[in-house]
Amino acid sequence: MLYAGFMSTVPPPFPTPQEPVDHPELLQLGTGLEADEPCLRADAARNRARLLEAAARLVAERGAEGVTMEAVAAAACVGKGTVFRRFGDRTGLLTALLDHSEKKFQAAFLGGPPPLGPGAPPVERLRAFGIAMLRRSTDDLELQLAAEPGANRRYISPARRVLRHHIEVLLRQAVPEADCELLSHTLMGQLDPALVHHLTKQCGLPLSRLEDAWLDLVDRVAGAGRSR
Amino acid sequence: MLYAGFMSTVPPPFPTPQEPVDHPELLQLGTGLEADEPCLRADAARNRARLLEAAARLVAERGAEGVTMEAVAAAACVGKGTVFRRFGDRTGLLTALLDHSEKKFQAAFLGGPPPLGPGAPPVERLRAFGIAMLRRSTDDLELQLAAEPGANRRYISPARRVLRHHIEVLLRQAVPEADCELLSHTLMGQLDPALVHHLTKQCGLPLSRLEDAWLDLVDRVAGAGRSR
């Protein structure tokens, strides 16, 4: 028997069938990313805010590694259990910290101005999307790494689903004959924060090279004279 | 101050400079994967064997999740500290369990018969390589998932390096004008055990579709009429 009271904030347990959304561009903005405040008791909401603030402060002063669930609880003057009830687990807390930036990004590519948003041809949107993700990764890279779930759940995080699905939709327009679902996973791989971290921080490659590689990859996969 | 006595088996702590190997095809067969037995004291070697056997037994009867460091130690009639000294951490132990299969696979694509081994044209070797990896992933998928290191170290595991480097070498022959280092990461992404697990076990896709997608990807990236 699991808790039942705090699933609003927390990614649904999965495996949920959750067949692919069929109305491509119209999925609700924050798929599971928010739905926070609706029905939270006053004290719960207050504690939630306190916790996020405390966590952000800890990240700022001690880095993501210093964000211990106990430390956050203590810094927020709250019991440890409260942190887990609200955010499910450490990954959930860290994800919530990234939520704001995440939603801004989603808004940008789902409804913002072209070439990132609708209006530009799909391949161009793909190019812009990758560049934007790479740039976004360089900020709060540490947090994104720390927020990454274990191997079992890496591919079922709601945020990742949204990103990947967006790529898939664009791919369908650009290369309808391909297996766009799988292809989208491949493209996502190139934007994986862990890979970006490895290449830039551990191997010392300049970000521009990753950007070039993305553009090249899009070309190869969905580029001009494609027929298969 | 770290331990210094058991680094033979264990991936070097990193950050070690470790500049990229320059002699492409000639790297020693097991890059960091073995170098085990050479200078182990008799009792140490015996305990190592005991531990691996115990771990394998535990995997067999309780699944990878049941492989607790304490349980392994107990099953091998050995102290907990010994397990860590020998294998560094849980990932190291699990990796060691996969070592045999890993080396066999390396031998197959580095020196075995074509099209996997040398002798076939690079694109064909690439195709065969992916298919082989996908098939290999379906066996001991659970173990491979469990052995995956945390986000920080995912891209610096020696075994992964070897695989990726092999792809890179083949790519250089097939598409010399491309950024083969980065492209190889992309291709590796498609073969990531976690992805394979997600797609086959959680989404229910048949393995054959992954294989088709791999062939298609190789085509797109390094396929026939390429000029850029």
Next chain:
DNA sequence: GTCACAATCCGGACCGAGGTCCGTTTATTG
């Protein structure tokens, strides 16, 4: 307003597992 009741939340004791330390034991070498 206030009272009572149910739903929700809180807190911190508790557990298991990974990882570390260091005093002790054992293999090797000459």
Next chain:
DNA sequence: CAATAAACGGACCTCGGTCCGGATTGTGAC
């Protein structure tokens, strides 16, 4: 048979995660 380097073992620490008795809050009735 020393002497030395290496290995051993298990107590110990930290941290993520769980549990449940008790405290708070929202609500409807009066």
